[in-house]
Amino acid sequence: xxxxxxxxxxxxxxxxxxxxxxxxxxxxxxxxxxxxxxxxxxxxxxxxxxxxxxxxxxxxxxxxxxxxxxxxxxxxxxxxxxxx
Amino acid sequence: xxxxxxxxxxxxxxxxxxxxxxxxxxxxxxxxxxxxxxxxxxxxxxxxxxxxxxxxxxxxxxxxxxxxxxxxxxxxxxxxxxxxxxxxxxxxxxxxxxxxxxxxxxxxxxxxxxxxxxxxxxxxxxxxxxxxxxxxxxxxxxxxxxxxxxxxxxxxxxxxxxxxxxxxxxxxxxxxxxxxxxxxxxxxxxxxxxxxxxxxxxxxxxxxxxxxxxxxxxxxxxxxxxxxxxxxxxxxxxxxxxxxxxxxxxxxxxxxxxxxxxxxxxxxxxxxxxxxxxxxxxxxxxxxxxxxxxxxxxxxxxxxxxxxxxxxxxxxxxxxxxxxxxxxxxxxxxxxxxxxxxxxxxxxxxxxxxxxxxxxxxxxxxxxxxxxxxxxxxxxxxxxxxxxxxxxxxxxxxxxxxxxxxxxxxxxxxxxxxxxxxxxxxxxxxxxxx
Numbered sequence: 001x002x003x004x005x006x007x008x009x010x011x012x013x014x015x016x017x018x019x020x021x022x023x024x025x026x027x028x029x030x031x032x033x034x035x036x037x038x039x040x041x042x043x044x045x046x047x048x049x050x051x052x053x054x055x056x057x058x059x060x061x062x063x064x065x066x067x068x069x070x071x072x073x074x075x076x077x078x079x080x081x082x083x084x
Numbered sequence: 085x086x087x088x089x090x091x092x093x094x095x096x097x098x099x100x101x102x103x104x105x106x107x108x109x110x111x112x113x114x115x116x117x118x119x120x121x122x123x124x125x126x127x128x129x130x131x132x133x134x135x136x137x138x139x140x141x142x143x144x145x146x147x148x149x150x151x152x153x154x155x156x157x158x159x160x161x162x163x164x165x166x167x168x169x170x171x172x173x174x175x176x177x178x179x180x181x182x183x184x185x186x187x188x189x190x191x192x193x194x195x196x197x198x199x200x201x202x203x204x205x206x207x208x209x210x211x212x213x214x215x216x217x218x219x220x221x222x223x224x225x226x227x228x229x230x231x232x233x234x235x236x237x238x239x240x241x242x243x244x245x246x247x248x249x250x251x252x253x254x255x256x257x258x259x260x261x262x263x264x265x266x267x268x269x270x271x272x273x274x275x276x277x278x279x280x281x282x283x284x285x286x287x288x289x290x291x292x293x294x295x296x297x298x299x300x301x302x303x304x305x306x307x308x309x310x311x312x313x314x315x316x317x318x319x320x321x322x323x324x325x326x327x328x329x330x331x332x333x334x335x336x337x338x339x340x341x342x343x344x345x346x347x348x349x350x351x352x353x354x355x356x357x358x359x360x361x362x363x364x365x366x367x368x369x370x371x372x373x374x375x376x377x378x379x380x381x382x383x384x385x386x387x388x389x390x391x392x393x394x395x396x397x398x399x400x401x402x403x404x405x406x407x408x409x410x411x412x413x414x415x416x417x418x419x420x421x422x423x424x425x426x427x428x429x430x431x432x433x434x435x436x437x438x439x440x441x442x443x444x445x446x447x448x449x450x451x452x453x454x455x456x457x458x459x460x461x462x463x464x465x466x467x468x469x470x471x472x473x474x475x476x477x478x479x480x481x482x483x484x485x486x487x488x489x490x491x492x493x494x495x496x497x498x499x500x501x502x503x504x505x506x507x508x509x510x511x512x513x514x515x516x517x518x
Binding site for chain 2 (some may be wrong): 004006020021022023024026027028029030034035037040042043045046047048049050051052053054055056057058060068072073075
């Protein structure tokens with residue numbers, strides 16, 4: 001398995017991250033050891049990916065201002081603004 | 085026109101068979117690539133050595149067939165969120181690129197697959213606790229290793245390829261725990277004899293595990309997780325990821341929406357009822373793969389072909405015998421509830437604990453999963469009970485000393501919509517677009 005060199009850039013909570021084209025937001029963040037994707041709205045518990053295939057909605061983030069997007073499904077696009 | 089929903093093994097086999105028979109096919113899938121969960125693979129910009137797959141040649145054969153048939157139209161990244169049958173035609177409503185579209189088809193084949201079954205335990209909401217499917221999917225379709233020191237646990241043959249794949253890519257598997265005894269395989273010897281290919285597949289994975297020095301420890305479960313470790317059999321094992329899975333749950337949303345009759349399998353899994361042609365109780369609506377009985381890719385491929393008109397009764401019977409035997413080898417013990425504590429979260433979305441569910445029974449008079457849900461919101465969050473609904477029902481049943489009724493399990497599998505949709509997406513093209 002060899003990685004393509006080409007990469008796209010996005011931000012997560014203001015910090016800059018890189019992704020290989022085709023990678024999901026969650027995958028790109030995991031690659032950079034950023035495992036915590038959000039905090040829950042009631043208890044403020046940290047959450048990450050859980051099912052990884054769009055079933056559990058634990059990994060939801062805000063993408064370009066649109067809330068409740070599953071980071072395990074959405075492919076990173078250059079310049080995306082992602083927030084917890 | 086045949087619409088096939090899902091491009092995993094069952095959907096691919098159905099599409100290829102229908103196209104070869106001269107039918108015009110629409111193949112709809114929510115992912116960008118063909119293959120479903122089973123044949124997840126890296127995008128074409130990677131040079132993939134396919135080492136993470138068993139028998140990927142078969143997948144490639146289907147991909148080539150489907151991409152080359154002019155009578156197959158592909159709808160990728162498309163989510164069917166609603167469906168209805170009007171007169172003799174099926175109307176499917178899907179969201180693609182933030183815009184809603186309608187497809188009308190005379191025949192529909194549901195090949196919507198399954199997802200990992202999860203059971204709660206203390207600490208299962210910490211980052212780093214995930215399903216085996218998540219750990220494997222991150223590797224197979226994104227080339228990302230989820231952790232360095234990984235524990236794999238739960239039950240079922242799926243744990244073996246997950247452990248082998250992660251080890252192959254450099255993870256240290258610090259524990260592989262199978263809850264059931266290998267002696268239970270004596271309950272499926274007839275299944276093995278009828279399906280010798282499965283013995284070869286098992287040998288392939290055992291060899292890989294041996295190569296990486298991974299030993300399967302039987303009869304053990306993860307009792308608790310902390311941020312940096314798990315507790316198994318009272319012993320602390322340090323790790324950064326733990327992947328736990330208890331078999332699979334089929335996705336029945338669309339079958340339920342279209343009114344197809346559902347049934348409960350011996351192990352409590354809710355399935356779509358189909359006849360010998362894979363046709364559901366709704367004429368023209370067919371189902372193939374995991375939604376008609378958890379059976380893996382071999383059975384899914386055969387069922388997909390039959391749903392598209394092929395005759396393969398013997399092959400299906402043989403694979404079904406094996407699949408039914410697997411249920412006897414890898415049961416989920418009712419003892420799973422022994423590990424949960426009052427503060428353990430049961431519904432991850434709405435953050436509902438075991439003691440809140442019990443209080444809804446003791447103080448508010450909840451008597452089944454449905455009433456407990458109304459009082460506590462367990463199962464009302466974004467996932468719509470896909471993760472917790474059966475677990476909530478089982479917790480209520482054990483607290484009230486009953487068994488979960490089949491009707492309750494069936495009700496728990498139904499959803500008014502197959503996926504959440506924003507008002508903007510329903511409005512003309514006002515939905516999300518990245």
